[in-house]
Amino acid sequence: MKFDNELSIIQQKIANGYAGVSRRLAVMNSLDLEIGQNVIDIGCGGGHLVQEIALGVGVNGKSIGIDPSKDQLEAANNRCKNLNNVELICCTADKINIENSFCDRITSTQTLEYIEDIDLSLNELRRISKKKSKFVNVSILWDYFRFYGPEKKLNDIIHEAFRAHCFHQMLPLDLVGKLTNLGYQNIQSENLSYLITNRDENSPAIFYEKMLAKFAASMGIKEDKIKDWQAQISKAEKTKKFGFTSFPVLTTAYLI
């Protein structure tokens, strides 16, 4: 899935609200930053985390964000325009124009699952990592990403179509072996799952609903089916039968 135009705006709204704030808190805690460090955020989107990292490492440190989407980088540029220790690079994670062993921390949120040849990118991230650097990743267990409320058959059709939106449905499970093979140690996984029962502007549910609807249309699902699914979600919310679950996992590891 490409995070351009309307999709980049929907994605940034998710990053602005509960889902984005709570996972950034977990990532920032885990990064355990020190003044003067060099930190990179892979797939930085609208730059929320890049901004927080820049403040965390101070003027002698560096906060780098990379993303292949020009729309996302434009938003990140706007957000970070007053920070001198930020560098934003338009590229993919498999080829980053940064010297070997430059980064003290490598982080990424809901991005690695969108990269088809993930091994190539993980090798590149290892190349730019210092010895003893920390890797902090959040990826979603997409099998547990689900709306509740609509009638099951229709709901299954929309969710089944959405599976094609990313390459790796259950990346946190594969990541442990991949990192071990690359020489990482002390690999740990933390559960960041949540249940949402409302669809206000602070809730990721309303924006993910738009994302699924848009994606389903691009996969050839008929407009009336998609509208029906959305109407059923709306009705379920009114009758207090609505739910939305997501299961992000925070994976941390050290390069030895």
Ligand SMILES: C[S@@+](CC[C@H](N)C(=O)[O-])C[C@H]1O[C@@H](n2cnc3c(N)ncnc32)[C@H](O)[C@@H]1O
């Ligand atoms: C769901 S968004 C997450 C953005 C941000 N990390 C956040 O949590 O708000 C995924 C981002 O990964 C970027 N992306 C997709 N493929 C990528 C790749 N191969 N290398 C780096 N970033 C990529 C997309 O452009 C998009 O901005």
